[in-house]
Amino acid sequence: MSFVIAAPEALVAVASDLAGIGSALAEANAAALAPTTALLAAGADEVSAAIAALFGAHGQAYQTVSAQASAFHAQFVQALTGGGGAYAAAEAANVSAAQSTDQRLLDLINGPTQALLGRPLIGDGANGGPGQDGGPGGLLYGNGGNGGTSTTAGVAGGNGGAAGLIGNGGAGGGGGAGAAGGNGGAGGWLYGNGGAGGAGGTSVIPGVAGGNGGAGGSAGLWGTGGAGGDGGNGRSGPVNVAGSAGGNGGAGGAAGLFGDAGAGGNGGKGGAGGAAFSINFTAGDGGAGGAGGSGGHALLWGAGGAGGNGGSGGTGGAGGSTAGAGGNGGAGGGGGTGGLLFGNGGAGGHGAAAGNGLAAGNGVSSSGGGGAGGTGGAGGDGGAGGAGGNARLWGVGGAGGAGGDGGAGGAGGKGGSGLSGNANGGAGGDSGRGGTGGAGGDGGAAGLLVGTGGHGGDGGAGGAAVKDGDGGAAAGTGIAGAGGRGGAGGSGGSGGDGGGGAAGPAGWLFGDGGAGGNGGAAAAGGAGGQAGGGGGNGGNGGNGGNGGNGGNGATGGWLYGNGGAGGQGATAGAGGAGANGVSSTNGGGNGGIGGTGGSGGAGGNAGLLGVGGAGGHGASGGAGDRGGAGGTGFISSDGGAGGDGGDGGNGGSGGAGGTGGLLFGAGGNGGPGGSGGAADIGGNGGAGNGGGTDGNGGNGGSGGGAGSGGDGGGAGGNGAWLFGNGGAGGGGGKGGNGAGGGLGGGSFGLPGLNGSGGDGGDGGNGAPGGVLYGNGGAGGQGSSGGIGGPGATGGAGGKGGDGGDAQLIGDGGNGGNGGAGGTGGTPGPGGPGGSGGLGGLLFGQTGTAGVSP
Structure with missing residues (x-):
């Protein structure tokens, strides 16, 4: 049987072209x-006439044939046009009949399952109305309907409809105000x-958090999990009321047997706190950010879903007796697990930044005494x-x-002024502390057989502190009252610790361990507030934050793989400066203390074959700031004492190196220690007043003590058990310099004491070589002591590290040299050198001992 295929549109076009021809x-x-x-004949003779008659007869015959051909052409074009129309009419009739037949057939098929199970066999599910669930797809084939977005506050969004055998799940609907989003529908089981989860609704009522995002739908045998919905944002608080928290992100959907899992949703932002109505009220805190949703898990073959990012914290409210604190940032969601057979783990979500604290209200000026700043x-x-x-x-x-x-701290309010009589000025308010940086997440473990461990996340930076409030001025008439003291500066936020790379070991057979995350940087302390007129004390400077510690590196694969490097410790924050005192006997503020530097993480150990990871570097300690100058004596009164200079922070220790492979491989080098922070000078004492009976000058402030240098990274990593060199020990950190004391004020003021230099850090010890063959690691260099202030003792030099011993064959490691003592009025002693390591039992030289300067 033959089949004919006709295109009516093409037939009509051809007929039109032929008609034109x-x-x-x-x-x-x-x-x-x-x-x-x-x-016409060419001449009058008979031959010419005969030739002309012949050609004329041929022309007449051609015209006759052309007329017949023209008639046939017209009939053909007419037939072709009619055929095209007939085909088009027949096709339209057939399509209508087929559609009617198909619909009747589909209704016939779906009718029993719809009546029996409430669900068609083939076809897409209907979309849900506002806040209603989407309809399920056909049992055999069809997508689930989307859930409806809620338009009513507090009512969750509709869930997406599930697919049947083949099809995609429907998306979840968005939640109403403050309500959760709907969950995504499951994909077809084959x-x-x-479907993706719906977004949580934004909060509109104070105290009610944003809605959580809906979870992503899971896939079936073959497919990708749906992404989780984002959390709703929190509402800003009205006057004196805290902001609402953001909603949490929804979890990602699980993958099928083959396919990637869905990512987690992001957390919602926290609302800002409301401002205080007046100085007598407390401002509202910022709302916390929502946590990110966790990534979905893969089943057999596929990657785990990435975790969602946390939502940022809301800003605290301004003004009042206490300004509102910033909201905490939301934590990142954890990454999903990779497939059982093959697949990478999902990345963890990032933690969010915290909200900042704002400035407090100023104290009210009054004839009965100025009010304190907030x-x-x-x-x-x-x-x-x-x-x-x-x-x-x-x-x-x-x-x-x-x-x-971490969020920045807010400034303290200025103290109010005394307006008359003996009225005292109000004290300046203290500034808020900076927030702590969030810790980095741990890296994920590699595959059981083969793979690299995930790197640990970096810690967040600490929030900055700001200058505190100034003290209020005393009254300008009558017997002057005392000026208000300056407020104390806020402490800087500490940096967050780096993520632990140890949580990300390599594959059991092959692979490198993950590196540890770096510690977060710390913030500097805020400066002290200025004292008010008439003899207020200057405010003390805030302390610097501590630097975050680096994470540890992870172990390499059992058969072959290098250990991960340890993370770097973060630098500590500097202390804030103390403010100057003003007239009368009041003193200047003390300088802030520098923070401690973060320690480096330890390097990871290698497997059977491989190199141990290097230890992370320790960070420098923060510098102390200078003390404020004392105030000048007023009408026969003594001048104020200068504030003490701030102590320098201690340097962080370096991380230990990782052990080399069991058979072959060098141990990792230990990380160097961080330098100690330098101290600053004490403030000068104030002069006694020259009129009337002279007052005594104030004593100068003492210089700050310097920070000690960080120790070296302990022993370097051990060499391989059979073949391999031991790792070198890390060098010690340099001790910080001490500072000079402040000058005494005129008329019998005593100078302050000078600060001593900080001690240098000891060098780390070298590690032993392999049992069969390998050189011992060299000991680390001891660091020099810090310089003492004029007339003070310099810091002691650090001890050199001992060289590592060889075992059977190999040279012992050289000992590290001791550090030089710091200079000063009395020089500090130099550090002793480390001893050389022993040579191999069969063959090898003993290492050279370090020298003391």
């Missing part, structure tokens, strides 16, 4: 009629992707980074998320 031929034939049928709002803490997801049999572990930065 026929018209062109007819015009050409008409033009040739006279020249070819009525030829093939299909899960306390600045504290900065919120940054959110922690999410942990990376683990691989299972074969794959790379997910990286940990970075921690969020």
